[in-house]
Amino acid sequence: MKRHIVPPLLFGLALVVLLNADLLEVVLRQLFPAVREVMYTRIPLIDLFREHVVMVLVSSAIATALGVSLGVCVTRPPGRDFLTVVQGLSSLAQTFPPVAVLALAVPAVGFGFRPTIIALVVYSVLPILNNTIAGMEAIPRELTDASRGIGMTPLQILFFSELPLSARVIAAGVRTSVIINVGTATIGAVVGAGGLGVVIVAGLVRDNIAFVVSGAAAAAVLALSLDWLFGRLETLFFSPRARVAR
Amino acid sequence: MIEFTGVSKRYGDTVAVDSISLRVEAGEVCVLIGPSGCGKTTTLKMVNRMLNASSGVITIDGRDVASLPVEQLRRSIGYVIQSVGLLPHLSVRDNIAIVPRLNGVDRRTRYKRADELLDLIGLDPAQYRLKYPHELSGGEAQRIGVARALAADPPILLMDEPFGAVDPLNREVLQTEFLRLQRALKKTVMFVTHDLDEAIRIADTVILIKDGRIVQHATPEQILARPRDQFVRDFVGKDRALKRLSCFAVRDYIRQARQISQQDVAAYSNGEHDEEPVVWVNGPAGVLVGVLQRITAQSGAAALSAGARASFRMISLKPEDVGVAPMSSMKEALSRLLGQGMRAVPVLDERNCIIGEVRLPDIEELNQAVL
Numbered sequence: 001m002k003r004h005i006v007p008p009l010l011f012g013l014a015l016v017v018l019l020n021a022d023l024l025e026v027v028l029r030q031l032f033p034a035v036r037e038v039m040y041t042r043i044p045l046i047d048l049f050r051e052h053v054v055m056v057l058v059s060s061a062i063a064t065a066l067g068v069s070l071g072v073c074v075t076r077p078p079g080r081d082f083l084t085v086v087q088g089l090s091s092l093a094q095t096f097p098p099v100a101v102l103a104l105a106v107p108a109v110g111f112g113f114r115p116t117i118i119a120l121v122v123y124s125v126l127p128i129l130n131n132t133i134a135g136m137e138a139i140p141r142e143l144t145d146a147s148r149g150i151g152m153t154p155l156q157i158l159f160f161s162e163l164p165l166s167a168r169v170i171a172a173g174v175r176t177s178v179i180i181n182v183g184t185a186t187i188g189a190v191v192g193a194g195g196l197g198v199v200i201v202a203g204l205v206r207d208n209i210a211f212v213v214s215g216a217a218a219a220a221v222l223a224l225s226l227d228w229l230f231g232r233l234e235t236l237f238f239s240p241r242a243r244v245a246r
Numbered sequence: 247m248i249e250f251t252g253v254s255k256r257y258g259d260t261v262a263v264d265s266i267s268l269r270v271e272a273g274e275v276c277v278l279i280g281p282s283g284c285g286k287t288t289t290l291k292m293v294n295r296m297l298n299a300s301s302g303v304i305t306i307d308g309r310d311v312a313s314l315p316v317e318q319l320r321r322s323i324g325y326v327i328q329s330v331g332l333l334p335h336l337s338v339r340d341n342i343a344i345v346p347r348l349n350g351v352d353r354r355t356r357y358k359r360a361d362e363l364l365d366l367i368g369l370d371p372a373q374y375r376l377k378y379p380h381e382l383s384g385g386e387a388q389r390i391g392v393a394r395a396l397a398a399d400p401p402i403l404l405m406d407e408p409f410g411a412v413d414p415l416n417r418e419v420l421q422t423e424f425l426r427l428q429r430a431l432k433k434t435v436m437f438v439t440h441d442l443d444e445a446i447r448i449a450d451t452v453i454l455i456k457d458g459r460i461v462q463h464a465t466p467e468q469i470l471a472r473p474r475d476q477f478v479r480d481f482v483g484k485d486r487a488l489k490r491l492s493c494f495a496v497r498d499y500i501r502q503a504r505q506i507s508q509q510d511v512a513a514y515s516n517g518e519h520d521e522e523p524v525v526w527v528n529g530p531a532g533v534l535v536g537v538l539q540r541i542t543a544q545s546g547a548a549a550l551s552a553g554a555r556a557s558f559r560m561i562s563l564k565p566e567d568v569g570v571a572p573m574s575s576m577k578e579a580l581s582r583l584l585g586q587g588m589r590a591v592p593v594l595d596e597r598n599c600i601i602g603e604v605r606l607p608d609i610e611e612l613n614q615a616v617l
Contacts, residue, residue, distance in 0.1 A: 146331020149296055150345050150394065151321035160344070164335045 004232070011225040018218045019046040028210045038210040040199045049218055051194040055113070055185045056222075059120035060178045067125045067177075068170060071132025072158065087133065090126040098123045098184050106191055116188035116195075123184055124177035131173030135166025168238045175230040182223040186215070196222075247272050248293060248402065248434060253302030255288050255458075262288045264458040265302065270451075272401075273432040277445040280455035281481070286438045289455065290404055293436060294323045306402065321345055324395030324403040324433070328410045330387045332379040338364075338390055339375040345398040363393040368423065385416040389423070396431070405437045409444065421447050442482060446470070446492050454478055467493040471615045487616045491577035494612060496570050499579075500593050500602035508535060508560075515558040524590045524603065527560050532599040534569065534592055536560040569594035572601065576612065579604045 017023050021044060028038035073079040074086050098119045105115035139162055147157045163170075189197030196215045203211025248270040255263040263285040270276040278286040291297040292304060295316050304311045311319055332341045340347075342363050343356035351359075361371040367389045379387060388408060395403055409417045425448055428435065439445055445452050446466045454461045454469065462474045470490035473479040482489065505526040506514055514525070515538075529535035538558040569592045570579050582591045583606055590603040 140329075142327065142329035143331050143333070145296070146325075146327060146329070147333070149294060149320060149325040149327065149331075151317045151319075151348060153317050156348060161333055164333075 007228045008225075011221060011228065014217075014221045015225075018214065018221065019049060021045070024214060028214065031213070032210045035208060035210045037208065040202055040211050040214070042202075043194075043198065045196075045199065045214060045218060048194060048196050048198050048215075049222070052182075052185055052196045052219065052222065055116060055120065055188055055193065055195050056178060056181045056226075059117045059124065059181050059185070060174065062117065063121045063124045063177055063181075064128055064174050066121065067128030067173070068132050070125075071129050071136065071170075072163075075133060075136040076154075083133070086129070090129045093122045094126040096122065098187055099190075102187060102191055111192045113188075113193045115191050116185065116193035119187070120181050120184055124181050127176040127180070128170065128173040131169045131176075132166065135169035136162060138169070139165050168234070171230070171234060171238075175227065175234075178230070179223050179227055182219055182226065186219060247307055248276075248436065249305045250289075251303045251305075253289075253292060253299045253304055255285070255292060255297060256300045262458055263292070263299075266455075266458070266460055267302075268453060268460060268463060270434055270436060272434050274450045275428060275435045275437060275448055277437045277439060277449035277452050278455060279439055279442065279445045279452060280461075282440065284455045285458040286440075286455050287406055288458075290406055290436055290438050293402075293404055294320045294325055317348075321349060321398060322400050322402070324392075324398075324400045326388075326391050326395045326403065326405040326408045328407040330391040332382075332387060332390060332394070334379050336378075337375065338377045338379070338382070339371075341379065341390060342393045342397055344394060349398060359397060360393075363396055366396070366427070367393050384412050385420060388412060388420060392424070392427075401434060403433045403435045405435060407438055407440070410439070410441075417444070424448060442489070443492070446489060454481065465493075466490075472617050487613050488577060488580070490616060491580055491609070491612065492575045494576040495572070496574045496576060496579050496593055496604055497572035499576065499604050499608050499612075500572065501590075501605055501608070503590070503592060503600050503603040505600055506538075507532075511538065511558070511560050514538070524588065525558075526592055526600055526603070528600065531597070534563065534565045534594060534598055534600055536562045537588070565592075565594055565598035568592060569598065570604065571595075576604070576609060580609050583609070 017027055021039065024045065025039050028035075032038055070086055070090075074083040101119040101122050102115055105118045109115050109118065143161060143165070144157060147161045152160060185195050186197030186200055188195045189201045196219045199211045199215035203209065203213075203215065250266050250268045252265045252267055253263060254261065254265050266289060268276075278289055280286050288297060292299045293306075293311065295311060298312070306323075332338075333344070336344070339357055339360040342360040343351075346356045346359060357375075360375060364371040364374055369386065369389060374386075374390075379390075382390065388411075391408070395405075409420045412420060421444060428448075437448065449466050451463065452466050452469050453463045456477055462469055462478050464472075467490060469478065470482055470486040470493070473482055473486070479486075503526055504523050505528055507528050508530075511527060525538040526534060527536040527538060537560070539561050541557050541559055563586075568582060568586050568588075570582055572593055572595075579591050583589070583604075590605045592603050593601045595601055
């Protein structure tokens with residue numbers, strides 16, 4: 001039990017330091033005595049952090065909805081023909097640099113939040129899609145046959161047996177893509193979407209290491225705490241009582 | 247009642263089931279048997295439309311199965327398969343109550359029904375209702391599978407090699423259990439197996455299938471006594487006369503047994519006795535303790551030729567080693583006869599007291615029907 005208290009305490013402490021301007025200034029002055037201006041003052045870090053979280057949550061929610069429904073569609077008998085095409089396309093999407101997607105999306109939807117969300121979704125849908133397909137394909141044939149045999153409709157088979165059985169694998173995909181998004185969302189700054197990328201970019205432009213470190217550290221702590229949260233949720237929902245054992 | 251009329255199933259050019267017509271009466275256990283790939287499972291699966299017939303008509307109580315919505319049809323038919331197919335993320339009670347749940351039955355009624363069914367299949371509800379499938383043994387899982395099939399109280403059960411993956415000892419237990427349930431519930435059952443002994447044990451009628459056609463449709467006893475052709479003869483095996491004895495129960499062939507109590511052995515031994523009947527000896531409380539044997543060897547032979555009186559001695563027997571129960575099969579009786587080298591076996595009640603005996607000539611007479 002005690003083991004589980006350490007990570008949230010650590011993350012909590014890190015966040016308090018990062019998001020409280022006075023505390024952060026003290027720490028940064030200690031770390032970078034040579035830098036004259038250690039604090040990015042135009043926008044408080046806590047606001048950028050909030051923007052970042054919103055970007056990650058919105059893009060991950062869309063990627064999850066898209067990935068899971070695409071994965072479900074291509075594992076149904078009518079959609080099976082598209083399985084390889086969809087898998088190929090989503091792999092291709094991940095080889096596409098997010099910055100390039102951003103560049104293509106801006107002329108279509110303008111600057112700001114929306115092109116960033118598009119880039120993040122395109123980039124992070126692959127793990128969710130792939131895991132949904134893998135989870136569905138791993139379900140033993142006899143189990144879906146038995147579900148059919150006792151009179152489930154195709155929709156009931158999906159919700160009573162297929163999705164619960166592949167939930168664990170799908171959740172792992174969502175976890176991966178959320179973590180990817182936390183890092184990738186920093187590029188949103190270049191098209192005016194805000195987020196922690198703003199401080200990092202400002203630091204790079206002005207050659208100010210303190211800016212870069214404060215933005216990167218906040219993103220890293222966000223990624224680590226979300227990862228920890230997902231791990232906790234997984235153990236809560238998938239083990240040990242309701243463990244899927246074969 | 248299930249009725250097939252000219253039902254075929256074709257896959258491209260191959261014919262899996264070739265114009266089968268058959269009838270399973272209400273309350274009957276009909277076993278489909280045959281070599282692998284003969285079409286028996288295909289035949290079964292067309293009843294609940296897991297497969298659709300290419301041609302022909304299947305009716306249940308006169309209604310064409312093709313005319314019913316497929317999910318509604320399946321929920322009105324219990325379906326038990328070899329791999330059981332319990333949902334691993336649901337507890338035993340949720341698994342059993344899944345069909346009522348699909349039918350919109352409320353939770354309390356469902357769980358009550360699940361408990362009733364656990365009782366029915368002989369598993370303690372308090373102990374099993376909250377278990378998960380991975381915590382069950384193969385035999386337990388298979389029973390839960392049967393309970394799930396019975397949950398909505400369907401009049402028809404389809405069973406596709408349900409006990410095929412269970413070890414022989416447990417399989418026999420499950421078969422006995424199934425017979426007990428069937429006597430109480432009187433479902434109309436179609437049962438697929440490739441195990442002839444299983445078919446003989448549980449079937450009211452057996453349908454032997456080869457290459458998608460029915461070769462013989464008869465009671466197990468008739469199939470063993472009068473195989474229609476060489477294929478059936480080969481399929482049922484050279485020991486069919488012996489197997490056929492499993493179709494008869496000891497209780498129908500009980501004869502009165504001669505028995506004396508242990509104190510009277512000496513008196514009897516000195517008396518005059520013409521024939522050589524089997525005389526059983528009862529101990530205290532009427533429990534079987536032995537059998538009398540005429541002394542014929544060496545000294546005995548000499549004594550006989552000298553005109554002396556016949557004398558007997560008692561051979562001790564363990565009732566559980568020699569006796570059969572009224573519910574036992576005649577095959578078991580014969581096995582006991584051969585094992586003990588006697589001309590009769592005692593039929594015992596639960597307290598090991600003699601009810602009567604089964605005699606070898608009766609078994610021989612039974613087998614005169616075998617062609």
